Amino acid sequence: MTKPIGFFDSGVGGTSIWKEVHQLLPSEDTIYLADSANAPYGARSKEEILRLSIKNTEILLKHDCKLIVVACNTATTNAIAYLRVNYQVPFIGIEPAIKPAALQTNTKKVGILATKGTLSSSLFFGTSKMFAAGIEVLEQEGTGLVELIEAGKVNSDETKELLKTYLQPMLDEGIDHLVLGCTHYPYLIPVLRQIVPNTVVIIDSGEAVARQTKAILEQNGLLASLRPSQHTFFSNAEFTVLEQLVGGGNTTVKFLQF
Numbered sequence: 001m002t003k004p005i006g007f008f009d010s011g012v013g014g015t016s017i018w019k020e021v022h023q024l025l026p027s028e029d030t031i032y033l034a035d036s037a038n039a040p041y042g043a044r045s046k047e048e049i050l051r052l053s054i055k056n057t058e059i060l061l062k063h064d065c066k067l068i069v070v071a072c073n074t075a076t077t078n079a080i081a082y083l084r085v086n087y088q089v090p091f092i093g094i095e096p097a098i099k100p101a102a103l104q105t106n107t108k109k110v111g112i113l114a115t116k117g118t119l120s121s122s123l124f125f126g127t128s129k130m131f132a133a134g135i136e137v138l139e140q141e142g143t144g145l146v147e148l149i150e151a152g153k154v155n156s157d158e159t160k161e162l163l164k165t166y167l168q169p170m171l172d173e174g175i176d177h178l179v180l181g182c183t184h185y186p187y188l189i190p191v192l193r194q195i196v197p198n199t200v201v202i203i204d205s206g207e208a209v210a211r212q213t214k215a216i217l218e219q220n221g222l223l224a225s226l227r228p229s230q231h232t233f234f235s236n237a238e239f240t241v242l243e244q245l246v247g248g249g250n251t252t253v254k255f256l257q258f
Helices: 017-026 044-063 072-084 099-103 122-131 145-150 155-173 185-193 206-219 241-247
Strands: 003-011 030-034 068-069 109-114 136-141 178-180 202-203 230-237 251-253
Touching: 003 017, 003 044, 017 030, 017 206, 017 241, 030 044, 044 068, 044 072, 068 072, 068 206, 072 122, 099 122, 099 178, 099 206, 109 155, 109 206, 136 155, 145 155, 145 185, 155 185, 178 185, 178 230, 185 202, 230 241, 241 251
Parallel strands: 003 030, 003 068, 030 230, 109 136, 109 178, 178 202, 230 251
Antiparallel strands: none
């Protein structure tokens, strides 16, 4: 099946998911849509997030995508139910990995760093209620982090100081797992490792999403045969950072105004 897998996010963050999918499924063509002009989604209303998710989905469908990965926690928690009902292709969503953190914690205290849009969603509430009974979940909005990552300032002093401000109260409470509830945040792991002790396990959703993507493609008979793959990345804003994250090899980065 030579049709591409589609991805969309509010910017460059979902490339952390794209990398995991590409590593597991190297023969699959991909199209990635970075809606950076509207980043971050986390501070937007549910109605705005749904509208943007519909727009992104329809662009990817025009490119004949056979499956769409909603590579954004906020868009998943606020829009994926609608997308699955109203479009025919399979959708893979991104949810904060509360379940593994809750199962593995020894201190019974888990931290989650996420956007307001994810933390305030009914889907996140339901997941936490289902899997984190008896576990104290310490939530922290990562206000400002997406903007810094989009600007290529992952290793800046500003980013480090902001992370320290967000993480220290969780560390003082004794968390032993930190869940990254935004696909931008895996790019912060090297910086996070400078702040949190080695006893704190950092969890993101990328590998699990890749496995689920493969499973759904197999179930629907959509897997590509062994072949060289092509990857196209579209952005509606400055794409220097996007190119830095995914450029090289047989990757083509294009600018698309949408």
